[in-house]
Amino acid sequence: MGADEVLAAAQLIVGARRERTPLAPLPAHLQPKDEAAGYEIQHEVHWLLAEHAGDFVGYKIGCTSKVMQDYIGIPHPCAGGVFAGGVHASGAALRGADFVRVGVECEIAVRLAKDLLPLDAPFTIAHVGDAIGDCHAAIEIVDDRYVQWETMGAPTLVADDFFAAGCVLGPAVPRDAAGDLAAVQGRAFVNGALAGEGTGADVLGHPLHALAWLANHLASRGDGLEAGQLVLTGSLVKTVWLKPGDRVRMELDGLGVVEAGIV
Template identity: 80%
Template sequence: MGADEVFAAAQLIAHARTQRTPLGALPPQLQPQDEAAGYEIQREVHWLLAEQAADFAGYKIGCTSKVMQDYLGIPHPCAGGVFARGIHESGVALRTADFVRVGVECEIAVRLKHDLLPLDAPFTMDRVADAIGDCHAAIEIVDDRYVRWETLGAPTLIADDFFAAGCVLGPALPGAAVPDLAAVQGRAIINGTLVGEGAGTDVLGHPIHALAWLANHLAARGDGLEAGQLVLTGSLVKTVWLGAGDRVRMELDGLGVVEAAFV
């Protein structure tokens, strides 16, 4: 794709997103034909959204667990952006009307204390572990903002940040004070009913492995992670789609509890 096509595709995606209009297939000449083109469009989408005072705050990693790979039919991780206005504290009440079709996932989130820049690649698990500052129990908020996501393909979903719509964070815990993230057991509870369970090992074998994948993925594109940025490492459970009035509670052993209401 040429630069003009990339920008035109990004404009259509950003407009649909800000207007909460379900996104259908892009015009044929603007459809990314591979994931590399999807990430090029995604970068432009980030710039367009940042111009609307949506400060870029970090990344989410999708398809890091088998349950999510099977659900979406994509056998490898995918990355998307997270914006500051979409980050909330535990206990928040959010309007379902602010989304097209809102869903939630149970996640381990980390905030970086050191940069992970392209010149320092490749990154191992040990190197990225040293960059982790705080950890959080997290609810990732996802939005099915598509006419039918199953027909769009991974490149277009990547261009639109792979369903990303924000997150809710539990209290920060210093990385040195948390247990082995691979051993964390997580539970998704909706309206008091257990609807899903998973473990840190479900996330590419270890959530820090997912972080290393992201750092190397970005480095290959000439991008990096910066101190202070947040990374959602991937869902321990299958996405749960919500309706108005639903109350969400995620419990992650050793990391704590995070809750939100959708009204």
């Protein structure tokens, strides 16, 4: 795709997000033909979004567990951006009107204490594990902002940050106190009823594999991760779609509890 087409596609995506209008398939000449083109558009989307979404503060990784790969129909990880305006503390009341169709996922989030820059690639799980400062129990907020996501195709979903709409974070747990992230047991509750459960090992065998994938993916594009950035490593459970009045609670053993409500 040429630069003009990339910008035009990004403008359509950002316009739909700002107006909370379900996104229809892009015009044929603006549709990314592969995921590499999708990431080019995503990069432009991030520049355009920063004006109203706040500073770019990190990444979410999607399709890192079998349950999510089966649900979305994409057998490999995909990345999207996280902005300051979408990051909330546990107990947040989220406005349903701010989303097209809001959903939540149960995640292990990490905040980096060290840079992971392209010159240091390729990254192993030992390398990325050493870069983590804190861990959090997290609710990823996702938004089904599409006329029909099942027909959009992975490249366009990537261009639009792969459903990303923010997160709710529990208290920070120092990396050394968090234990083996693969052994973390996670449970999602909606209005007190169990809605899903999984383990850290469901995320590519270990959440650090997801973090290493992201660092290597970014390095392949000449980008990197910076100290202070947040990474949502992928859902332990299938997405749970919510309606106003719902309350959600995620329990992640060793990382604590995180809660939010939809108003």
